[in-house]
Amino acid sequence: MNPVLDxxxxxxxxxxxxxxxxxxxxxxxxxxxxxxxxxxxxxxLLGSLGIDDxxxxxxxxxxxxxxxxxEEAGRVALPCPVxxxxxxxxxxxxxxxxxxxxxxxxxxxxxxxxxxxxxHVLGPDGLDxxxxxxxxxxxxxxxxxxxxxxxxxxxGDHPGTGRVGHSTALRGWWLALSAWTIxxxxxxxxxxxIAHTRDRIQFGKAxxxxxxxxxxxxxxxxxxxxxxxxxxxxxxxxDVDADHAWPDVLALRSHxxxxxxxxxxxxxxxxxxxxxxxxxxxSILVRHLxxxxxxxxxxxxxxxxxxxxxxxxxxxGLFAHGRLP
Amino acid sequence: MDFELGEEADTLRARLRAMIDAHVPAxxxxxxxxxxxxxxxxxxxxxxxASEGLLTVAWxxxxxxxxxxxWDQTVVREEMWAHHxxxxxxxxxxxxxxxxxxxxxxxxxKRRYLPPIAEGGAIWCQGFSEPGAGSDLAALxxxxxxxxxxxxxxxxxxxxxxxxxxQWCVLAARVGPGERHEGxxxxxxxxxxxxxxxxxxxxxxxxxxxxxxxLDDVAVGPEAVLGEVGGxxxxxxxxxxxERVGIARYARCERLLSLLSRRGQEASxxxxxxxxxxxxxxxxxxxxxxxxxxxxxxxxxxGDPPDATASMARIAVTRCDQLVAELLFQVLGDASLExxxxxxxxxxxxxxxxxAxxxxxxxxxxxVQQTIVARELLGRPR
Numbered sequence: 001m002n003p004v005l006d007x008x009x010x011x012x013x014x015x016x017x018x019x020x021x022x023x024x025x026x027x028x029x030x031x032x033x034x035x036x037x038x039x040x041x042x043x044x045l046l047g048s049l050g051i052d053d054x055x056x057x058x059x060x061x062x063x064x065x066x067x068x069x070x071e072e073a074g075r076v077a078l079p080c081p082v083x084x085x086x087x088x089x090x091x092x093x094x095x096x097x098x099x100x101x102x103x104x105x106x107x108x109x110x111x112x113x114x115x116x117x118x119x120h121v122l123g124p125d126g127l128d129x130x131x132x133x134x135x136x137x138x139x140x141x142x143x144x145x146x147x148x149x150x151x152x153x154x155x156g157d158h159p160g161t162g163r164v165g166h167s168t169a170l171r172g173w174w175l176a177l178s179a180w181t182i183x184x185x186x187x188x189x190x191x192x193x194i195a196h197t198r199d200r201i202q203f204g205k206a207x208x209x210x211x212x213x214x215x216x217x218x219x220x221x222x223x224x225x226x227x228x229x230x231x232x233x234x235x236x237x238x239d240v241d242a243d244h245a246w247p248d249v250l251a252l253r254s255h256x257x258x259x260x261x262x263x264x265x266x267x268x269x270x271x272x273x274x275x276x277x278x279x280x281x282x283s284i285l286v287r288h289l290x291x292x293x294x295x296x297x298x299x300x301x302x303x304x305x306x307x308x309x310x311x312x313x314x315x316x317g318l319f320a321h322g323r324l325p
Numbered sequence: 326m327d328f329e330l331g332e333e334a335d336t337l338r339a340r341l342r343a344m345i346d347a348h349v350p351a352x353x354x355x356x357x358x359x360x361x362x363x364x365x366x367x368x369x370x371x372x373x374x375a376s377e378g379l380l381t382v383a384w385x386x387x388x389x390x391x392x393x394x395x396w397d398q399t400v401v402r403e404e405m406w407a408h409h410x411x412x413x414x415x416x417x418x419x420x421x422x423x424x425x426x427x428x429x430x431x432x433x434x435k436r437r438y439l440p441p442i443a444e445g446g447a448i449w450c451q452g453f454s455e456p457g458a459g460s461d462l463a464a465l466x467x468x469x470x471x472x473x474x475x476x477x478x479x480x481x482x483x484x485x486x487x488x489x490x491x492q493w494c495v496l497a498a499r500v501g502p503g504e505r506h507e508g509x510x511x512x513x514x515x516x517x518x519x520x521x522x523x524x525x526x527x528x529x530x531x532x533x534x535x536x537x538x539x540l541d542d543v544a545v546g547p548e549a550v551l552g553e554v555g556g557x558x559x560x561x562x563x564x565x566x567x568e569r570v571g572i573a574r575y576a577r578c579e580r581l582l583s584l585l586s587r588r589g590q591e592a593s594x595x596x597x598x599x600x601x602x603x604x605x606x607x608x609x610x611x612x613x614x615x616x617x618x619x620x621x622x623x624x625x626x627x628g629d630p631p632d633a634t635a636s637m638a639r640i641a642v643t644r645c646d647q648l649v650a651e652l653l654f655q656v657l658g659d660a661s662l663e664x665x666x667x668x669x670x671x672x673x674x675x676x677x678x679x680x681a682x683x684x685x686x687x688x689x690x691x692x693v694q695q696t697i698v699a700r701e702l703l704g705r706p707r
Binding site: 001002003004005006064190194198208211214215217218219221222225226227229230232233235236237239251254255258300303304306307308310311315317318319320321322 | 605617637692
């Protein structure tokens, strides 16, 4: 029993944190809203960190590195689809593949759609194709970079696309890495709430002197700690038994969405009115995380999908679950 | 990363399940019922476990234990709780009374008290809580007055589980004029001593769980003191450290969810479609609770002192217990109000719901755990 990430992965995460801090941390997200082209700087920075060398699907060390990279990106609402970039399959000739997105086939809507000209999109029922952005980005407060993709007939010979049996595993990895990004954002949200409530004086004392505030912080921290354990568990399951890890990945995704709902709400609430202001980091974090919480599907649809997956495939644990073989 | 407990743990788990299948009657819901036969089941089962070296699996070999590691303890804890604790009231003696006597007891106390605990032959109760000292245990007011070379105990304990069936009580009382932690002293008191009166408290948990214990000039000798006079708080801290991981409530939750999952078992209620998502979420919560509990076990294995990790696990585990209890009741609908052998799953779900209501109170309230977590969060550097 060892639920701890390897030292190399943790070191990589620390390097990523320093690199993102060099962009100003969450300031990069603010800049991107004003100037979406500034996201290219982020893509280049990720390249310098070695994201192109990652192969999470094929290598456990790489998977751990991709996970912590996504977590660090989540902490600063990095304006870039880091999980999808980390899953770019590399071709036999070493050429880099396409960024990966998991979509709802009824509407291939993804975050940062216009950042790349061609995507490798995956969905249920074996959907596995390439797609290009169409139309403008939403440009809304909750989806500033969200745009639609339109499928193309395999748009050139891109490594990784259309490989038989590959898409389900890749879809699982995308969902797992998205949960690691959510984890990072929630972990940071708790830190921000602690900092604010410790500094904010009301009724002559710090907000953290009020028991109800302390309990709210404790509950949020417990929720994030639980999500962290589940994120590690899913990563391990993908590593040791990817063919049967689909319920584990969905459980992680479902739990990440449920946890995000409660933790973001409570940590923003603890900021009072300031939590709604974009000059305060929690507001950016909450706004910019919304696409990841809604796309390709939200909490309720994911929980329903999880129930079906458990019934079909079972659920690892102390006792058997789901349909008998 | 590796989330497997290992082959030895798997083997131990399978062995325990085989023993439970063979020796615990179907429909067993624990020792604390109106049927004395249930207590007899636990006594026989404890004797069986002891004969196979499994009752004291976690005790050091010096004291007749198997010298098992924390993961062996974890497996035992999970399997026993999942199957309605067929050790009955023994877990307290095994988990912390015995280890506390090993750590603080005299040679005579070890000789006298440890073998009966190891054989499953002695029932202990814990005299900590008082009407004015619940979460704030250091406010306890029961006093021990010097009397010759011994002591006389005066005061009242409350919420004392198994008091009516116990032969012994490990009891905290105050010696001298000190306040708070000062002067607290631990006594090993025979429950048949003159001056002890046990009054059961009717409760939703059923018989034997909640009692008042009145101590009216109970005379005990000097040999009854466990550890140093005035050193009781150290014993209590050790007791609480042993309890830090708490009951493996998640294991029973998972077993009941498994029994009710949509497996088409005859005569077994199944999860309706409209609760399928809630069922999946509950299974996920159970997994989260188990993983957080394992994280607390890891801190124990590393020899680290109890910290917020254990409290986080307890918060998650106890809330999970209540969430699952509620979901199971939703599945049963009006049959959730039925109890006993004729109820769904022989009353296991009705029993679980009642016990789950106590989960966030027993052995340290939810609010105490939240306070510990918050204290650590706010102690972190900015």
